[in-house]
Amino acid sequence: MHDRLHLARVIRRATADCPPVEVPRRLCEALSRGLPVDAVTMSLLTDTPSRQLLCASNEMARVLEEVQFTVMEGPCIEAASTGEPVHATDLPAAAGRWPLFVAALHERCPDVAAVHAFPLWFGDYVLGSVDFACRAPGGMPADAVEQAAEAAEAAALALLPTQRMLLEDDDYPSWEPSDVVRAHWSDTHQAVSVVAARKRTSVATALALMRARAFATGRTLAEVTADILGS
Structure with missing residues (x-):
């Protein structure tokens, strides 16, 4: 219990009196x-076409985020849609649950052995999720999982005062990694509108077509987006 409270306290101190654009980083x-993990990624509206990346701690986190963003399945999407934590402690065994996610992640980042995902609750509704990726088989030990759950609650509380800016800012925030954030925040939404207009179809169908193209060519959704906006 002491460790859980300590990590939550660290999060509160790290974000106290902090400019909104600095909070995700x-x-x-x-x-x-604070946790025995190898990567952390956090997003808002995770299980919707309006998904917005908040932060990715390193390259492993970026790949984890890009794969789930592209194939629209995986632990963080399930955590956001169900409001329950998801513990994928044996990724190969999860292939039946998320076949596209497991295959793509294994190809691009085979070092990831486990992923823990927690919903970000804002009052009575889930506004996103946070992922913790581990190289260690089995993922985090039980006590660390409890710490992570408490930390996810503290992270959601830290984000709460900034939610209006997070969801309504017309321009993507200056968060890092800026190229990935830009792709998730605004570029993909622009590309979806372009495809919808060209194909005379709905936004949802346009996004599905882009995801299908990304998966079929082994590219990320961000790369497909760049092609569309550059054409």
Whole structure:
């Protein structure tokens, strides 16, 4: 219990009196330092076409985020849609549950052995999720999982005062990694509108077509987006 409270306290201190644009980066740093994990990624509206990346702690986190963003399945999407934690402690065994996610992640980042995902609750509704990736087989030990759950609650509380800016800002925030954030925040939404207009179809269908193209060519959704906006 002491460790759980300590990590939650660290998160509160790290984000206290912090400019809104700095909050996601500080959260990622605090979670990465405070838990026995190898990558942390956090997003809003995770299980919707309006998904917005908040932070990715390193390259492993970026790949984990890109794969789930592209194939629209995986632990963080399930955590956001169900409101329950998801513990994928044996990724090969999870292939039946998320076949596209497991195959793509194994190809791009085979070092990931386990992923723990927690919903970000904002009052009575889930506004996103946070992922913790581990190289160690089995993922985090039980006590660390409890710490992570408490940390996810503290992270959601830290984000709550900034939610209006997070969801309504017309421009993507200056968060890092800026190229990935830009792709998730605005570029993909612009590309979806372009495809919808060209194909005379709905936004949802346009996004599905882009995801299918990305998966069929072994590319990320961000790369497909760049092609569309550059054409």
